[in-house]
Amino acid sequence: MVTSGAWEPQMEPLTEWQDQLEETTLGPTRRTSARYFGLVGFLVAVLGWGSYAYYVQVRDGLVVTGMRDRISWGIYITMFVFFIGISHAGTLISAILRVSNATWRTPITRMAEFITVVALSTGALFVIVDLGRPDRLGYVLVYGRWQSPIVWDVTAVATYLTASLIYLYLPMIPDLAFFRDRFAPRTSVWRHRLYRTLALDWAETEQQKASLRRAIGVMMILIIPIAVSVHTVVSWIFAMTLREAWNSTIFGFFFVAGAIYSGIATLIIVMAILRKAYHLEGYLTNRHFLYLGYLLAAMAAVMIYANISEYVTTGFKLEEGGEFLFRQLFVAEFAPYFWFYLIGGLFLPPIFMAVKRMRRIGTIVIAAVFVDLGMWVERYFIVVTGLRAPLLSYEPASYAPTWVEWSITAGGFALFALLITVFVKFFPIMAVWEMVEERKAMTAVLDESSATAGERS
């Protein structure tokens, strides 16, 4: 039963290259270092602390947070928007590159797709964390009305999460089969059962390949509009609220662009860490980081332009409310955040990419870290400044996250990292079969053109 669907490449025997790739992909699941346990332990501890903070919040109510009647959204909603943004990594890198048949994508699609699922789950969780009465979560379905943007949000995120799971799973089927076969004789029963179940009896028959290809073809196109809709709807939560800072027609576009931007950055960071930890240097090459860096720079330009569009249109008119908003953003309370975002988050990364000497993995990763920090800060001040600008002639309210909020936020980041850490332990972190197919296609082209098959080695 185990060997019944052994995955045998039919065109040629396992080459050295493929052997090596498979070994590398299997690597993380075989060796578990003390450092790994240390990391998991640390993340579990942070997550546990965050859970305790959440317990405190549920026990005592939202009063333990810094959120009050006038600034009723804070760091939780920041996390929600930030993580939903991160989730665009999978869509852009995987779906768009797959649709456009960019061949260099193959080693990184799996990570991107997984980041999507994990980030989406983490982000959605923070909406629940933001609820004072999480037990009433079901009301959004029972009493939900289409008039409410919250219902759009729930619908869009639920759809995106489902689509992302399917889209993560589909291209993984052949690799799961590969794991199933490789682990067949010498692994624990539950692990074997896991792979066997998930691999769906995959034997690489023509019929199966056709089915898989069609399913991937449907999903890779469908997921792009879904992803765009999700972050557009997230932006509408703001843009449809009567607040000066959120009165923007480009908010949907602005959020989607920011989401893709931070998604690429997160992908770069995760790639760099996994590359280092599991010696993927042979597959995640300079080229991949460079291309992602270029994408990052391009998106930075889009973001800079979106910011100009956003602030110049408002600043040109500078109505009363806008004046207050600009003051707190540009020169007063939020100025440090704003300028960090603008300089560190938007201008620095493309400058890194513009200087030829700096186009190295190290600097690209640093740029990505700046992007993520900048985008987190941007989400924060979009949420808080918008609520802070008074609608009536009150003194502006103030907001500062409490230890509970910081703890839960740390727990959120820990959850995100933990899920990725655990994932690499059990699932193929690279799309082996796609890389092999890619390699074969490349070899075939080379064979034809040079008449010598000596490329391989």
Place this chain on the structure above:
Amino acid sequence: MLITLFPAGTAAADHLVVDVVGPDSAALGDQLEIRTSVRYFESGEPAPDVEVVFYSDASFVGVSGEIELGRVTTDEAGVAIFLLRPVVSGTHAIRIEAIAGPEVQPESVSIPVTVGGQLVRSEAGVDIPGFGGWIVTAIIGLVWAIMLVAVLRIIGVARAGPSRRRLSLAEGIGSVALLLATGLTVLLIRSPDTHANLNPEGYLRTVVAYTEADYLYPGPGLASQVSAEQTVAYGRAIFMSRGCAGCHGLDAGGAATAPSPAFVSREWLGQVVRTGLPGGMPAYTEVDLNEEDLNAIFVFLFAARATIDIEDIRPAPTTSTTTTAAPGDVGDAAPTFTEVVAPILRTHCAACHGSLGGWDASSFDAAMTTGDHGPVIIAGDPAASLLVQKIQGTQAEGLQMPPPGLMSERDIQAIVDWITAGASR
């Protein structure tokens, strides 16, 4: 409203009679139809071809006067209809003048039209014909259907496997996805609570701002939700803006100039505000403070009671020494006016009763004999004494005196006992 103007005592042949029919009140944005019918006074015949001019009071940058709204000529039935769409709220005095040639003397009548209105009336969202929740449902349904196609392909993968297992994980995933999709759709279109139609019958979004004429403007763009707090705030605003707070304190707790009005009844409030009181309480007319304002003030005062201790504002019981002595020697010595009642009357009544006419509480003789309806104290019969009825609030006419709560039970009882015992000097 129908106003007919009959000219008095002049040569009838020279006059026109103008009847006007127009709405008493209207809302901003309504088209008002002002229908005039003109006839000759003497013959009663309708007056055709009479030019009817419509005027309205107006003021602009400090200049007040009348503006001509328009002219309409009467038809054969002597009827002229003028259509008016008022753009400001308030009372519009519309004067109508009928002119029929030089030999017929013009006549004019006026009608007031009160225009109330909403500055902003926001209907339910944007009404795009054919667009509704169903389209959202359809799009989401389509997306989920496409996802289902992909999931069915996964089932296809499992089915095509060598072992041809019938029930696989994929089928499980497929069922769950199908369940989710249908569940989501059904939940969202299921009930009136979760209706998918954007425009159910009678659904209106919150009215953004609603102002009647002479209504304190509540501020721009805020939903005017009438809640107890807001009425209290509104009452407080009137209390402050009309000068009440100047004497009675910002929180109606009383001040050196005037006592707290917090515990008065609504009737009392209405009475005292209209008539004023000696000692400085001015009288307010209906124009200064209408009944709605008084309602609001009363709501504010009522709410203020929570913050005021009635013991702080009530004069201290004045008969303490006597009443503590009383239980010991019941029947021995009947309470006397001088000892027991006079201090109470001085504290609670004499400020007005003695200087304003009517009952005079300043001395025993006066208290026993004066009164608009005859003596208020009938010795030995407290129930029949108007004084007792008034202080207990059982009077058939007028108001309880003093305002309920201000005279302590002990003082009231002391007066009752005094009358029961014969109302001795």
